[in-house]
Amino acid sequence: MKTAVVTGGGSGIGRAIAERLDADGHHVAVLDLNPPPDADFAYQADVTDRAQVDIALTAVRERLGPIGVLVNAAGLDGFKRFTDLSFESWQRVIDVNLNGVFHCTQAVLPDMIEAKWGRIVNISSSSAHSGQQYMAHYVAAKSGLNGLTKALALELGPLGITVNAVPPGFIDTPMLRKAAERGLLGDSLDHHIEQTPVRRIGRPEDLAATCAFLVSEEAGYITGQIIGVNGGRNT
Numbered sequence: 001m002k003t004a005v006v007t008g009g010g011s012g013i014g015r016a017i018a019e020r021l022d023a024d025g026h027h028v029a030v031l032d033l034n035p036p037p038d039a040d041f042a043y044q045a046d047v048t049d050r051a052q053v054d055i056a057l058t059a060v061r062e063r064l065g066p067i068g069v070l071v072n073a074a075g076l077d078g079f080k081r082f083t084d085l086s087f088e089s090w091q092r093v094i095d096v097n098l099n100g101v102f103h104c105t106q107a108v109l110p111d112m113i114e115a116k117w118g119r120i121v122n123i124s125s126s127s128a129h130s131g132q133q134y135m136a137h138y139v140a141a142k143s144g145l146n147g148l149t150k151a152l153a154l155e156l157g158p159l160g161i162t163v164n165a166v167p168p169g170f171i172d173t174p175m176l177r178k179a180a181e182r183g184l185l186g187d188s189l190d191h192h193i194e195q196t197p198v199r200r201i202g203r204p205e206d207l208a209a210t211c212a213f214l215v216s217e218e219a220g221y222i223t224g225q226i227i228g229v230n231g232g233r234n235t
């Protein structure tokens with residue numbers, strides 16, 4: 001079993017992934033803006049701030065040893081007509097969803113290179129496949145994350161490190177519920193469920209199960225893949 005770091009592990013999908021990896025026997029550390037008080041190993045860090053990331057990861061290594069698994073789940077959405085989108089909002093959404101992955105990935109890689117083994121999973125978004133109106137900054141960032149995944153898979157494969165992306169679609173989390181409450185999803189949740197081939201909303205556990213497999217030993221021949229977990233939407 002490995003030391004696993006889950007960013008955004010304080011809520012929603014990241015939290016479910018952290019709980020699943022813990023149940024599978026990994027030593028799990030959560031990095032989050034607001035880490036859950038009940039987690040055993042939780043560290044406050046803004047993934048866009050390299051100094052904060054480095055301090056948190058040093059603490060993780062001291063308590064749990066070298067890092068073998070990284071799940072980049074921290075994310076920030078945003079809804080604005082492109083003509084009204086401020087450059088500050090554009091930058092912040094790209095900073096959290098893409099530059100944060102740059103920082104966390106680069107910061108854990110020395111451990112994985114040393115071990116000649118590593119698993120990186122990037123939680124992107126089905127909107128990178130379909131596009132999404134009023135989310136230009138978010139879609140651009142998540143599309144960049146899919147591209148980063150493919151480039152790193154080629155670069156890190158020879159070093160024993162796999163890199164995959166899991167784009168969720170329509171998962172029941174605080175992020176989705178807040179958007180629904182503000183009427184930002186275009187239609188009601190019920191309408192979206194009717195449009196989903198498996199006829200239900202996704203659960204954070206659906207992502208966690210996929211992630212648990214991708215970080216396992218037996219997933220070692222899977223890299224550079226974009227594996228949608230979306231109930232059949234955006235296929």
Ligand code: NAP
Nearest residue numbers: 008010011012013033034046047074075125170171173175
């Ligand atoms: P969530 O419940 O809002 O969880 C996201 C977590 O990331 C929160 O704990 C949040 O902390 C944390 N976070 C945000 N900015 C951060 C930063 N700068 N540094 C560290 N942590 C930060 O959302 P979710 O739905 O579980 O989303 C998880 C991932 O899935 C995200 O990358 C999201 O873009 C992606 N996704 C979700 C869906 C969906 O249907 N739910 C669909 C497509 C993609 P705070 O709460 O304190 O801000």
